[in-house]
Amino acid sequence: MSRPYYRMKKKAIPSPGTYKLVAVDVDGSLVGCDLLITARVKERVRQARALGVEFTLATGRAHFSAVRFAKELGLTLPLITYGGGMISDAGNGRIYFRKALSPDLARGAYEILTEIGLQVHIHDDKGVHAAEERDEIRLYNSLTSNPVIITDIEPVLDAGPMKLLAVSDDMDLLKKGELILEEKLPGLVSIARSLPNFVEVVDVDVSKGTALEWLGGHLGIKREEIIAFGDSYNDISMLEYAGLGIAAEDAPDEVKEYADIVGPGPDNEGTAWIIENFVLPQLETGD
Numbered sequence: 001m002s003r004p005y006y007r008m009k010k011k012a013i014p015s016p017g018t019y020k021l022v023a024v025d026v027d028g029s030l031v032g033c034d035l036l037i038t039a040r041v042k043e044r045v046r047q048a049r050a051l052g053v054e055f056t057l058a059t060g061r062a063h064f065s066a067v068r069f070a071k072e073l074g075l076t077l078p079l080i081t082y083g084g085g086m087i088s089d090a091g092n093g094r095i096y097f098r099k100a101l102s103p104d105l106a107r108g109a110y111e112i113l114t115e116i117g118l119q120v121h122i123h124d125d126k127g128v129h130a131a132e133e134r135d136e137i138r139l140y141n142s143l144t145s146n147p148v149i150i151t152d153i154e155p156v157l158d159a160g161p162m163k164l165l166a167v168s169d170d171m172d173l174l175k176k177g178e179l180i181l182e183e184k185l186p187g188l189v190s191i192a193r194s195l196p197n198f199v200e201v202v203d204v205d206v207s208k209g210t211a212l213e214w215l216g217g218h219l220g221i222k223r224e225e226i227i228a229f230g231d232s233y234n235d236i237s238m239l240e241y242a243g244l245g246i247a248a249e250d251a252p253d254e255v256k257e258y259a260d261i262v263g264p265g266p267d268n269e270g271t272a273w274i275i276e277n278f279v280l281p282q283l284e285t286g287d
Helices: 039-050 063-073 103-115 135-144 154-158 171-184 208-219 233-241 270-278
Strands: 021-024 054-057 078-081 086-089 095-098 119-124 127-130 163-167 189-195 198-203 226-230 244-248 261-263
Touching (some): 039 063, 063 078, 078 208, 103 171, 103 198, 171 189, 226 270, 244 270, 261 270
Parallel strands (some): 021 054, 244 261
Antiparallel strands (some): 086 095, 119 127, 119 163, 163 198, 189 198
8 A cells, every 4th residue: 555645845746657767865765774675666666667767776875885786676777876976887887977086185084084083984996995993884884784994095095085984873973073074175075964874075066966967868858757765965966856856754854855755764665655656656556
């Protein structure tokens, strides 16, 4: 059965058949804490794609980390990764767009965050790097299942990484880091929470919204024909850009304010719910 939803904005919701592309965030949207895609979600994605509706992932994760979810869903479209910093083919890895942090900005942001005691993970095309083993690595592993490479981070910073990720269970310390970055690097980097324990730092021109705009243009799909589904601050830009922006029910209130609709989160198979209500409403779900 379809779950009820509520609207955040007073605009007409187009009839099913309008949408040609669905872009879904991974953590907190497609999957919950167990990182599992349910059979119902997989089947609804398959049915939507069979009708010609495109489907992609828009995530803060690296390409290598997002690909496993894309393979489970049988996706072939370019994926939006690193919070919009890269657009790359789910199948062959071809890169269509890539915008990394400059070495100077990466180093500056890294020093600001580590000086106040935060552990910072540095993400590039080879993996996730950290300078030392700390409890935050176990926290990161538990939330993403991604390994962290302990290494000399100087060459990684010098190469211009894709993003920095401050990880902590100290919410006050993370907020302090955000405020100092905004003060010392104004207009130079983009700072957003991807999960409550994660503060992401990417180039100022990087966002999921701009990446989704590029992908729509690449596919010949208009803005009003796109659905975006997310739950966190780094999803705001694509919720604003899409013709229909849907926030997960567990999203912060500030994120919900940018959505057209609030729907079920991953624990209630929100991705399937979206397809059932806005792509395949005539489908007899049998649930």
